[in-house]
Amino acid sequence: MSTQFFELKEGDSIKFPSSKGDWYSYSIEIDLKPEGRFHNDYKIKGVLGTGHFGEVKLATLANAVGSESKVQEYAVKIIDKNTVAKKPNTKLHDEIIIMHKIEHPNLVRIRNLYNEGDKLYLVMDYIKDGEFFDFISKKKKLTEYETRIIFKQLFEATKYLHDHRIVHRDLKPENILMSNKAKLEVKITDFGLSKLLGPEYSLMKTMCGTPLYIAPEVLDRSPKRSYGKAVDMWSLGVILYVCLCGYPPFAKDFAPPTFDEQIRLGIYRFYPPAWSYISNEAKNLIRGLLNVNVKDRLTASQAMEHPFMQVKSIFM
Numbered sequence: 001m002s003t004q005f006f007e008l009k010e011g012d013s014i015k016f017p018s019s020k021g022d023w024y025s026y027s028i029e030i031d032l033k034p035e036g037r038f039h040n041d042y043k044i045k046g047v048l049g050t051g052h053f054g055e056v057k058l059a060t061l062a063n064a065v066g067s068e069s070k071v072q073e074y075a076v077k078i079i080d081k082n083t084v085a086k087k088p089n090t091k092l093h094d095e096i097i098i099m100h101k102i103e104h105p106n107l108v109r110i111r112n113l114y115n116e117g118d119k120l121y122l123v124m125d126y127i128k129d130g131e132f133f134d135f136i137s138k139k140k141k142l143t144e145y146e147t148r149i150i151f152k153q154l155f156e157a158t159k160y161l162h163d164h165r166i167v168h169r170d171l172k173p174e175n176i177l178m179s180n181k182a183k184l185e186v187k188i189t190d191f192g193l194s195k196l197l198g199p200e201y202s203l204m205k206t207m208c209g210t211p212l213y214i215a216p217e218v219l220d221r222s223p224k225r226s227y228g229k230a231v232d233m234w235s236l237g238v239i240l241y242v243c244l245c246g247y248p249p250f251a252k253d254f255a256p257p258t259f260d261e262q263i264r265l266g267i268y269r270f271y272p273p274a275w276s277y278i279s280n281e282a283k284n285l286i287r288g289l290l291n292v293n294v295k296d297r298l299t300a301s302q303a304m305e306h307p308f309m310q311v312k313s314i315f316m
Contacts, residue, residue, distance in 0.1 A: 041112075108189040147244055157187075158300045230294045
C-alpha cells in the first residue's frame with residue numbers, strides 16, 4: 001500500500017478516533033509561506049545530515065545582519081514529497097501538525113513551513129551542542145544534581161505534551177538535544193512516532209518505539225493490546241536509570257529472563273557498586289516510573305513533585 005501525500009494548507013484538519021469508537025476532528029492553523037519564498041528568506045550555509053526523506057541543512061535569514069557568530073542559525077529539514085509518497089504508513093502530515101502546534105522551551109518546533117514544488121522546507125531550531133546521547137556517553141554517568149536539572153526540563157516538557165494530548169512514543173537520549181551543554185539545557189525532538197489523541201485520550205494499538213525504552217504494555221502480544229500516554233513516563237524512567245549509573249536497566253546480558261520478559265515483567269536491579277551511593281529518593285523515583293502497572297505509574301505531574309526532584313542543592 002502506497003502513502004498518499006496530502007498538501008498542507010491553512011484550515012487543515014485531522015481526525016482521530018476515541019476509545020469509544022467516535023471520531024474527533026482537530027483543526028489547525030498552519031502559517032504556510034508563499035511558493036518560491038524559501039530561498040528569498042533563507043541562505044543555506046551547509047549540510048547537517050541526511051534522513052529517509054531528504055537532507056537537513058544549516059541556514060540563516062537571507063537578510064541577516066551582524067557578525068557571523070551572532071547571526072541566528074536554523075536547521076532546515078528539506079523533504080522530498082516524491083520519496084514520502086513511496087513510503088507506506090508514513091505519518092509526516094501528523095508530525096508536521098504536532099511540531100507546528102507545540103510551543104515550549106524544551107521542545108524543538110517548526111518556526112516556518114514552505115511548500116514549494118516537490119519539496120517541503122521545515123525551518124526548525126538549530127541545536128548546536130548535539131545529542132544528549134553523546135553527552136552522557138562521554139560523561140559515562142551524571143551526578144544526581146545534573147540529573148535533577150535535566151529531568152526537571154524533561155518532566156515539564158512531557159507534561160506539556162500530555163496536557164495537549166500528544167504522546168511522543170519514542171523518548172530516548174538520541175531524541176533529546178543539548179541546547180546549552182554548559183547550562184544543562186535540553187530540548188526533546190523527533191516527533192515522527194508521536195500521536196495526537198482525542199479529548200478522552202484514546203488508546204493506541206500500534207507496536208512502535210525503540211526496544212530499550214519501550215513500555216511493557218506496548219510489548220503485549222494479545223489482540224487487545226492498547227496503551228496511552230504512560231508509555232512516555234516508562235521511557236523517561238529508563239533514561240533516568242541510565243543517567244545515574246551509566247548502563248540500562250534491561251539488557252540481553254542480564255538474561256535469563258529474556259530481554260523482552262525483563263521489560264514486560266519489570267525485572268531490573270540496582271547493582272552495586274554503581275548504585276551503592278545513589279540516594280533512596282532517586283531509586284524510588286525510578287521505581288515509580290518503571291512500574292508495569294500503568295495505573296500506578298507516575299504521571300509527569302507526580303514525577304515533578306517527587307521528593308528527588310524537590311532536593312535543594314547548595315549550588316542551586
